Amino acid sequence: MNWNDHLPALILIIPLFGAFIAPICSLGGKTARNFLLVVISFITLIVAFMLWRHVLANGISYYVMGGDKFNLSLPSGMALPVRIILEVDAFSAFMALCGAIVSFAGALFSVNYMNRFSGMGRFVSLYCLLTTGMLGMMVTGDIFNFFIFIEISSIASFGLIAFWRDKPTAIEASFKYALISQVGSMLILIAAGTLYGKYNMLNMAAIGSVLKMGTMEKLALVFLVGSLAMKCGSFPMHMWLPDAYAEAPTGVTCLLVAVSQASLYGLMRVCYSIYGAAMGSSFIPWMIIVFGLASMFFGVSMAVVQHDIKRLMGYHSVSQVGYMLLGLGVGLLVLDDARAMADYGFTAIKGGVFHIFNYTMYKALLFLTAGAIYYATGKRDLNEMGGLARRMPYTTFMFVIAAAAISGLPPFNGFVSKLLIYESSFAVHPFLAVVALVTSVLTLASFVKVFQTAFLGPEKNSLAKIQEVPAAMLIGMAVLTAAILGASLFPSWTLSTLVEPAARALVDQSGYIGAILGGGM
Amino acid sequence: MIGNAPFFAVGVLFLMGLLGIFMTKNLIKIAIAVTILGSSVNIFLVALGYRTGGTIPVHFLAGEGTTMVMPTPQAMTLTAIVIALATTALLLSLIMLVWRHYGTIDVDEIRRLRG
Numbered sequence: 001m002n003w004n005d006h007l008p009a010l011i012l013i014i015p016l017f018g019a020f021i022a023p024i025c026s027l028g029g030k031t032a033r034n035f036l037l038v039v040i041s042f043i044t045l046i047v048a049f050m051l052w053r054h055v056l057a058n059g060i061s062y063y064v065m066g067g068d069k070f071n072l073s074l075p076s077g078m079a080l081p082v083r084i085i086l087e088v089d090a091f092s093a094f095m096a097l098c099g100a101i102v103s104f105a106g107a108l109f110s111v112n113y114m115n116r117f118s119g120m121g122r123f124v125s126l127y128c129l130l131t132t133g134m135l136g137m138m139v140t141g142d143i144f145n146f147f148i149f150i151e152i153s154s155i156a157s158f159g160l161i162a163f164w165r166d167k168p169t170a171i172e173a174s175f176k177y178a179l180i181s182q183v184g185s186m187l188i189l190i191a192a193g194t195l196y197g198k199y200n201m202l203n204m205a206a207i208g209s210v211l212k213m214g215t216m217e218k219l220a221l222v223f224l225v226g227s228l229a230m231k232c233g234s235f236p237m238h239m240w241l242p243d244a245y246a247e248a249p250t251g252v253t254c255l256l257v258a259v260s261q262a263s264l265y266g267l268m269r270v271c272y273s274i275y276g277a278a279m280g281s282s283f284i285p286w287m288i289i290v291f292g293l294a295s296m297f298f299g300v301s302m303a304v305v306q307h308d309i310k311r312l313m314g315y316h317s318v319s320q321v322g323y324m325l326l327g328l329g330v331g332l333l334v335l336d337d338a339r340a341m342a343d344y345g346f347t348a349i350k351g352g353v354f355h356i357f358n359y360t361m362y363k364a365l366l367f368l369t370a371g372a373i374y375y376a377t378g379k380r381d382l383n384e385m386g387g388l389a390r391r392m393p394y395t396t397f398m399f400v401i402a403a404a405a406i407s408g409l410p411p412f413n414g415f416v417s418k419l420l421i422y423e424s425s426f427a428v429h430p431f432l433a434v435v436a437l438v439t440s441v442l443t444l445a446s447f448v449k450v451f452q453t454a455f456l457g458p459e460k461n462s463l464a465k466i467q468e469v470p471a472a473m474l475i476g477m478a479v480l481t482a483a484i485l486g487a488s489l490f491p492s493w494t495l496s497t498l499v500e501p502a503a504r505a506l507v508d509q510s511g512y513i514g515a516i517l518g519g520g521m
Numbered sequence: 522m523i524g525n526a527p528f529f530a531v532g533v534l535f536l537m538g539l540l541g542i543f544m545t546k547n548l549i550k551i552a553i554a555v556t557i558l559g560s561s562v563n564i565f566l567v568a569l570g571y572r573t574g575g576t577i578p579v580h581f582l583a584g585e586g587t588t589m590v591m592p593t594p595q596a597m598t599l600t601a602i603v604i605a606l607a608t609t610a611l612l613l614s615l616i617m618l619v620w621r622h623y624g625t626i627d628v629d630e631i632r633r634l635r636g
Binding site for chain 2: 144148151154155158159162165168169171172173174175176178179182183186189190192193196197200202243246247
């Protein structure tokens with residue numbers, strides 16, 4: 001019996017256990033509850049890290065739920081997997097690691113941030129449930145199970161966005177998100193049913209092994225791409241995202257960033273691992289690229305005019321998601337062209353995957369600094385802020401790092417991933433790289449504006465008495481700052497250890513299929 | 522032809538749900554439309570699982586028949602119904618809170634989040 005074999009199940013069981021133990025633990029008072037939140041998310045982080053190490057060392061690991069043995073993917077005599085299988089390759093493990101880091105930082109931040117409010121038992125419970133849903137989407141190898149986890153994370157996030165239910169805007173944002181994501185998940189269920197009706201299977205790897213393009217497969221693909229692009233906040237369906245991100249409590253916003261990345265993960269899993277080379281036409285890759293370009297440009301142009309600091313960052317999320325869609329879409333475009341793949345396609349995928357890591361870290365950190373400002377001053381409107389740098393030096397320092405990283409200034413990690421995306425998308429068409437560059441410049445302009453109005457300038461009289469935020473919030477932000485600085489100072493190590501295995505696993509469709517259908521027996 | 526009737530029903534219900542969500546202004550009606558959408562998906566899954574002349578997949582109850590109906594779509598439907606129950610309850614309670622804060626459930630008047 002080896003602990004490492006059970007890691008894919010443990011990464012789900014631990015936060016789920018936390019979610020159900022939270023109401024009992026809350027009876028023990030504030031300290032017990034906060035302790036539970038931090039400890040559960042920390043253990044999840046450790047498990048995610050061990051899982052990532054294990055997958056890098058031993059290849060794809062899978063876990064059969066409800067079978068005779070946990071490592072028997074094809075039970076006696078069956079040619080097809082019939083159980084629920086969790087499958088973790090390097091890309092899933094990479095995403096789970098990102099998600100777990102953000103979940104831990106958000107939990108640390110929430111300990112102080114939510115201290116003034118009641119109903120924290122429910123908060124801890126829903127927070128753990130949202131973490132479970134997010135990690136579940138990343139480790140599952142079954143398309144119906146993916147739908148279940150997307151619903152778990154959606155339902156938990158409706159509750160968390162509307163957590164301050166005395167605020168009308170929070171209710172409105174939550175309702176909007178609930179409506180849109182409910183329609184989206186129904187489309188995912190129809191797509192799962194369509195694929196089941198055609199192939200009698202729900203396992204992603206097994207469907208991928210026999211898939212041939214036909215009308216039903218095209219229908220399923222369109223439904224999946226549409227709904228998952230909506231869930232990750234791409235342009236024409238992005239309306240819910242700034243509202244939800246701005247109105248949720250900040251620790252939750254930080255986690256929602258990672259949850260939207262889980263939807264992006266689902267999109268990539270569908271495109272690369274289920275459809276992959278069988279996709280045949282370049283329509284869907286181009287659609288993803290166009291979604292990406294539109295999100296980048298319109299997201300950032302909406303962001304420039306915002307006054308509310310969290311809404312501004314919400315619109316920047318839309319534009320940053322565009323970069324990943326662009327990078328991964330370019331990779332998808334040349335998936336069956338070996339020469340173009342080696343030439344620029346793999347660079348694009350590496351850029352996209354690295355940008356997922358960078359975006360999750362710096363965007364979560366930016367939201368946390370916005371939350372720290374809100375905690376200290378009680379304001380979210382940029383026009384009412386000024387001179388915060390003197391009063392909140394640590395927050396200012398971390399904001400500057402995150403803002404420099406998101407704008408792609410050279411020594412920081414955002415620069416590396418954006419550069420990879422520029423040079424690879426330039427090879428497809430120069431226009432793609434031009435849009436990406438313009439977006440980057442506008443992002444810089446927008447964050448210079450935020451920095452200048454909020455942190456520099458004369459001190460406002462109304463802000464004369466504010467203080468730096470408590471230690472736990474600073475530690476929460478410091479975790480993410482450390483991740484950004486680590487990736488910035490050691491870019492070649494990060495690229496070769498963290499990013500490249502994940503990108504390689506994403507492209508390797510036959511490896512993903514072979515792990516389930518080849519083993520067992 | 523008649524075998525495809527359930528799928529036509531699914532298509533009609535699905536379009537009704539989508540139209541309801543986009544066209545109606547009343548939040549309660551929108552919630553009903555979401556439920557109709559969910560039901561159409563459930564009918565789709567159940568219709569998908571049925572084989573003409575199939576029997577239940579339990580060895581000692583199946584009788585003479587050799588064609589069996591795979592129980593997976595039914596399990597999926599049950600799960601989807603439970604999830605739809607939870608989301609419907611949440612949607613309705615959110616509508617209740619909207620009514621309390623805004624005093625209306627007309628979509629056009631609930632617009633504090635703009636720009």
